[in-house]
Amino acid sequence: MSSSNTISHEIAESLRDEILRQQYRSGERFPSERDLAARFDASRGAVREALSQLEQLGLIRTQPGGARVQSVDSASLAVLGPLMQLNDLPNPVLVDQFLETFGVLAALTAKNAINTANAEQLIQLKELVVQLTDESVDLEGMQPRWREFMKTLSEIADNLVVRLISxxxxxxxxxxxxxxxIRPDLKKSSIKRLLSSLRVSINKKDGELASEAMLEHFEELRAAMSEAIGLKASEIRKMVV
Amino acid sequence: MSSSNTISHEIAESLRDEILRQQYRSGERFPSERDLAARFDASRGAVREALSQLEQLGLIRTQPGGARVQSVDSASLAVLGPLMQLNDLPNPVLVDQFLETFGVLAALTAKNAINTANAEQLIQLKELVVQLTDESVDLEGMQPRWREFMKTLSEIADNLVVRLISxxxxxxxxxxxxxxxIRPDLKKSSIKRLLSSLRVSINKKDGELASEAMLEHFEELRAAMSEAIGLKASEIRKMVV
DNA sequence: CGGACCAAATTGGTCTGACCAAATATAGGG
DNA sequence: CCCTATATTTGGTCAGACCAATTTGGTCCG
Known part of the structure; x- marks a missing residue:
């Protein structure tokens, strides 16, 4: 389950989750390195390496005299992943915000990619869209192709800022x-419409059209995802009862 | 000039810049901790703390046997700041990408803020726009007010993902x-138009309008910024000659 | 000559114990 | 009750040591 198998990473992970779970108030003093070393039965060096990671994440600030916890929403974007994996079910609000934000970035990427693509790249994109149209593959198996498509778009658009965010x-x-x-139940007609729009936009080299199609798609995805999470939540509730 | 005054931070900063300057090929072996300790005349512990920061930034990956450099565009977003401050003049392409990306996020924020704001918040926004309209303050002095305005928008929109990115x-x-x-030369009429649109969108509670105005504004800002950097570059070139 | 295999050197991961300087907590005096 | 001087805590750093995994280099065999 854990990421790296080193002690310092385990400590960092553990403390990171505690902070993300709001087990410390913002501004509160963080336990001393010596205390943490005792608690995790590790050396101070290992603890310090863990703390320097937390500091890089913007979760704590250290000073001679004591480290202090920072508010979560002043942290680095890198905490988003862990934040969504805190509980057995991801926070639906956070997921929705994620999809909304990712949607506009994807739309921007699509627009720029298609507008700046050369003839060869357009052919490549067209090919990828054709592969996405293949009806004999289920949603799960389609994932790698979607990822490939988005990756290609991203490479053509060539926006480092968006790439770093992603x-x-x-x-x-x-x-x-x-x-x-959790599998959002996107209607086939909806996906068909997206692919059709993408096809047209590639043929016409009309980035704006692709952007709009992408935005619309993410809108539908948000609704579907919200529903899917709600469904899963009620499933879990039943199991408990 | 440096950030923190600790040795480990200085080492991290130094190595970070070297990697960002592409002084190591991606995948190349990174110098050993013992070598680095000797080079910086520091202890291995300090070097290890620095390396664990670089790892958190996604710039290196460490393993028993040796650390390896990762490609810059697979790093964390947190490298963007340092990346723009590498040279005496920021990379214009990067600045443009930054503004483009930031623009769509700002537009999204504005849209959501205005659409979800309650009566009280709308009044607050209106007030802030009025302050931005004050003609007696110069561009420099206006900065804090702009920041305040954007911050308020961000708080009302309440999208953690966007906030973390920011x-x-x-x-x-x-x-x-x-x-x-470097001061972009935005025409007064352009700013006036933006403020006017914002005013209207707040009054009508029309987030879409604010979003479009914001996008347009960032388009103009991109052009102006590009020009400003070019101007500065030629200035510097003259000084050298 | 090339590939498989083994031993030695290198490297990261961790620990212990120690010292300094800055920040904090505490006790004392006004 | 407030302010100051002192003692304690805490982070920052160093030195030296050990282990385990990886690399490296050489050797042997086909």
């Missing part, structure tokens, strides 16, 4: 949803 | 531009 959100999100068995 | 870009950008004396 890195911090990366596969974590989709993977987690898959793992939890 | 954290990693934060004041760094504007501050650096100010420090370098």
């Amino acid at each position: 890195n911090d959100l990366k596969a974590q999100f989709v993977d987690q949803m898959m793992r939890l068995g | 954290n990693d870009l934060k004041a760094q950008f504007v501050d650096q531009m100010m420090r370098l004396g």
Whole structure:
């Protein structure tokens, strides 16, 4: 389950989750390195390495005299992944915000990619869209193709800022949803419409059209995802009862 | 000039910049901790703390046997600030991408803020826009008010994802531009138009309108900024000659 | 000559114990 | 009750040591 198998990473992970769970008030003093070393039965060096990671995440600020906890929403974007994996079910509000934000970035990427693509790249995109149209593959199996398509768009658009943002959100999100068995029920007609729009926009080299199609798609995805999470939540509630 | 005054931070900063300057090929072996300790005349512990920060930034990956450099565009968003401050003049392409990306996020924020704001918040926004309309203050002095306005929008929109993204870009950008004396020459009429649109959108509670105005504004800002950087570049070139 | 295999050197991961300087807490005096 | 001087806590750093995993280099065999 854990990321790296080193002690310092385990400590960092553990403390990170505690902070994200709001177990410390913002501004509160963080336990001393010596105390943490005792608690985790580790050396101070290992603890210090963990703390320097937390500091890089913007979760704590250290000073001679004591470290202090920072408010979560002044942290680095890199905490978003862990934040969504805190509980057995991701926070629906957060998921919705994620999709909304990711949607506008995806739309921007699509627009720029299609507007700046050369002839060869347009052919490549067209090919990828054709593969996405293949009806004999189920939603799960389609994921790698979608990722490939988005990756190609991103490479053509060549916007480092968007790419860096995406890195911090990366596969974590989709993977987690898959793992939890949360599958948004997108209507086939909806997907067809998106693919059709993409096809047209590529043919016409009309980035604006692709952007709008992408935005619309993410709107539908948000609704579907919200429903899917609600469904999963009620499932879990039943199991408990 | 440096951030923190601790040795480990200085080492991290130094190595970070070297990687961002592409002084190591991606995938290349990174110098050993013992070598780095000797080079910086520091203890291995200090070096290890620095390396764990670089790892958190996604710039290196460490393993028993040796650390390896990762490609910059697979790093964390937090490298963007340092990336723009590498040279005496920021990379214009990067600045443009930054503004483009930030623009769509700002537009999204404005849309959601105005659409979800309650009566009291609308009044507050209206008040802030009025303050921005004050003609007796120069562009420089207006900055804090703009920041206040954007911050309020962000709080009303209440999208943690966007906020986290903004954290990693934060004041760094504007501050650096100010420090370098790069001042985009936005026409007064352009700003007036933006403020007027914002006023109307607040009155009508029409988020979409605000979003479009914001997008348009950032388009103009991109053009102006590009020009300003070009101007500064030629200035510097003259000084050298 | 090339590939598989083994031993030695290198490297990261961790620990212990120690010292300094800055910040904090505490006790004392006004 | 407030302010100051002192003692304690805390982060920052260093040195030296050990282990386990990886690399490296050389050797042997086909």
